[in-house]
Amino acid sequence: MARSIIEGGEAHRPIRVFERDPDLLRGLDDREADEARVRGVAGVARLEKGRWQPPARDREGLAGHLGLLVIDGLLSRNTVIAAAPCPELVGAGDLLRPWQDESAFSSLPWEADWEVLQPATVALLDARFGHTISRWPSIFAALMERMMERQRWLALQTAIGHLRRVDARVLVLLWHLADRWGSAHFDGVHLPIRLTHAYLAQLVGAQRPSVTLALGQLTAAGRLRRDPSGVWVLLRPVPDVEELLAQPGGRRRDAAVT
């Protein structure tokens, strides 16, 4: 097995990447997809909860490396300017190139660090993997689409932070996260990721106690609830953001006003 580029990441047996992330094959016909599933093998690393130091830009083995594809788990990339952190939440399906460090070329000081919020598995899409899949350009297109999605989601996160009220920001953010990592159930959309109120506050650009207050109000308004396992359950209907902004405390239009 090739030496992993991930320091401290526990080495695991290689995986068939497209069995874990079949959506990347949607541009192929059945015969091509079958072949890609067998040939698309990559090493993986398991990242444990806590601070994570990704490989440095000049680390051996990064030439031609496509990136790290998150198979499961949850990570946070925190951009820090003047001690004010602004996180980006990344998880299953996201493609990372954490060794890229644009801060070195910036006129103003800022930095970024990484934290594993829930133990994560990443597939190492190295140059050999890239060579293997080079016969299927649509897979590269799908990977580029993933990079573009991260950019668009970040833009959406910025837009959410511009909403006037914190309760609206929190609810819209949770629905956005549910679109990415939630699952539909009869009682609502379940969001199994666990985030502190302090972290949610950083995501929406608010004070931590304001997020606690907003979550309490949204729960009382019947917009969401926690199940005993700690999973957020987002209650339908999906909020109309303009209506939400017009309703004090996130109340639903059909809720009694007290």
Next chain:
Amino acid sequence: MTELVRVGATARPVEPAVERDHVHELREAAKLSPPEREEADEIAAEYERGRWRLVRLELFADVLDDDGRVQRFDSVHVDGVLFKVPHGADNVHHAREAADQSFDRLQAHLDAEGFDIPTEQLESVPFILELDERLEPSPG
């Protein structure tokens, strides 16, 4: 012509029994799964060390009436607001965010009093936070 001068909130301490209930709620929240368990536990511990204070915000709008007098309207309140001790800028930001979520109620109150002031206007005038004397930082 009616003119909205400013909006704001007066922060007042809550009854000790309400604070005790709040700590109890935090301790209950601490029974959740991690990482919120650790967070709720930490906040409850800090609270018990006196680093937080539960307050009630009484929102107000100061309106200049036709006779040139400033009238204050203040029937709307927000509970569950948590201030850091000692008082600082974070509390002002938190108060503003908490008030933002209730300006619609303040607007409805003003409307009932005969003042047609849209919510957008409440958001656009200066916001001030006044502290009850029991919350004022001690001099020096």
